[in-house]
Amino acid sequence: MRIGYPCINWTLDCKTDRTFRLKSYSEDRLIETVENNLDCLLRVLEFNVRNNILFFRITSDLVPFASHPICQFRWQDFFREKFEKIGAFIKRYDTRISMHPDQFVLINSKDKKVFERSRRELLYHAEVLSLMKLDTSVKIQIHIGGVYKDKMKSIERFIKQYNRLDSVIRKRLVIENDDVSYTLSDCLRIHSRIGVPVLFDILHHRINSSGQNVEDALTLISSTWKRQDGVPMVDYSSQKKGKRQGRHAETIDMRDFKNFLVKTKDFDFDIMLEIKDKEKSALKAVEITLSDVRFLKIKIPKMKKFISAF
DNA sequence: TCACGTCAAGCAGAT
DNA sequence: ATCTGCTTGACGTGA
Numbered sequence: 153m154r155i156g157y158p159c160i161n162w163t164l165d166c167k168t169d170r171t172f173r174l175k176s177y178s179e180d181r182l183i184e185t186v187e188n189n190l191d192c193l194l195r196v197l198e199f200n201v202r203n204n205i206l207f208f209r210i211t212s213d214l215v216p217f218a219s220h221p222i223c224q225f226r227w228q229d230f231f232r233e234k235f236e237k238i239g240a241f242i243k244r245y246d247t248r249i250s251m252h253p254d255q256f257v258l259i260n261s262k263d264k265k266v267f268e269r270s271r272r273e274l275l276y277h278a279e280v281l282s283l284m285k286l287d288t289s290v291k292i293q294i295h296i297g298g299v300y301k302d303k304m305k306s307i308e309r310f311i312k313q314y315n316r317l318d319s320v321i322r323k324r325l326v327i328e329n330d331d332v333s334y335t336l337s338d339c340l341r342i343h344s345r346i347g348v349p350v351l352f353d354i355l356h357h358r359i360n361s362s363g364q365n366v367e368d369a370l371t372l373i374s375s376t377w378k379r380q381d382g383v384p385m386v387d388y389s390s391q392k393k394g395k396r397q398g399r400h401a402e403t404i405d406m407r408d409f410k411n412f413l414v415k416t417k418d419f420d421f422d423i424m425l426e427i428k429d430k431e432k433s434a435l436k437a438v439e440i441t442l443s444d445v446r447f448l449k450i451k452i453p454k455m456k457k458f459i460s461a462f
Numbered sequence: 463t464c465a466c467g468t469c470a471a472g473c474a475g476a477t
Numbered sequence: 478a479t480c481t482g483c484t485t486g487a488c489g490t491g492a
């Protein structure tokens with residue numbers, strides 16, 4: 153099991169998701185921003201390895217406007233070596249990477265233009281991971297999309313339009329149950345048709361449940377991940393107390409987390425902590441898994457000492 | 463230096 | 478009809 157957090161590290165004094173306004177787009181601006189984001193990404197990954205955090209979600213904002221028509225610059229060629237260097241670091245320390253395109257990516261949209269924009273955005277995500285030379289266990293997670301007042305038709309449209317996606321996208325795509333529309337059972341039904349692995353989101357399952365307990369859910373999703381997909385990925389977060397359902401907590405609820413670890417001790421998976429304070433909660437989670445013999449299945453870096461990445 | 467209006471993209475649910 | 482949340486505030490103009 154690896155423990156991770158998404159996109160942002162608050163401890164370091166750099167950002168991996170710096171951006172700018174579309175109106176201020178220029179090649180110089182793009183180069184400057186991407187250079188900053190990639191350099192920072194390597195620093196974040198090194199911070200993570202030093203702290204036994206071997207799972208990390210890379211931000212979709214790494215290359216601003218990458219899938220927008222305004223971007224004609226070949227950032228792939230310009231930054232090829234930097235991407236390779238980051239990828240080498242990731243592989244060397246056996247870090248698991250994921251990406252999560254944002255809410256505008258909709259495979260099952262009724263609007264051809266929305267589907268085409270989504271395809272281009274997914275291609276950008278797949279390109280980033282290919283440039284890092286990462287294998288197909290490195291996944292891009294998306295939700296099923298909109299319901300458009302007819303869930304059955306929208307699921308069929310998802311399947312049809314999924315099959316039109318480029319193979320570089322399909323081999324990395326995984327689907328995740330969401331908090332309002334598509335449940336775990338909906339995702340499993342889609343898996344049975346097209347074989348796409350299912351990522352299990354604990355909090356979404358609590359809010360928008362299809363009835364399974366956590367153990368049964370993990371059994372079900374585990375069989376959707378094949379050898380080339382790596383171990384299953386799970387999104388974990390605590391509900392923010394007294395707030396609207398689905399809001400993420402400020403920091404990890406250690407009692408709830410320990411309960412979860414005990415319940416799931418017989419499964420192997422990588423866990424993404426979707427919690428506001430990011431690496432702080434990940435550090436707490438790593439600490440408990442390393443200090444309590446009941447949870448000793450956590451992965452630690454292959455090499456104790458490592459050469460500085462920068 | 464700082465306040466604050468606005469930012470590529472879509473949907474669903476709340477107000 | 479309009480606003481908010483989503484994985485996350487922060488860019489950039491004007492004073």
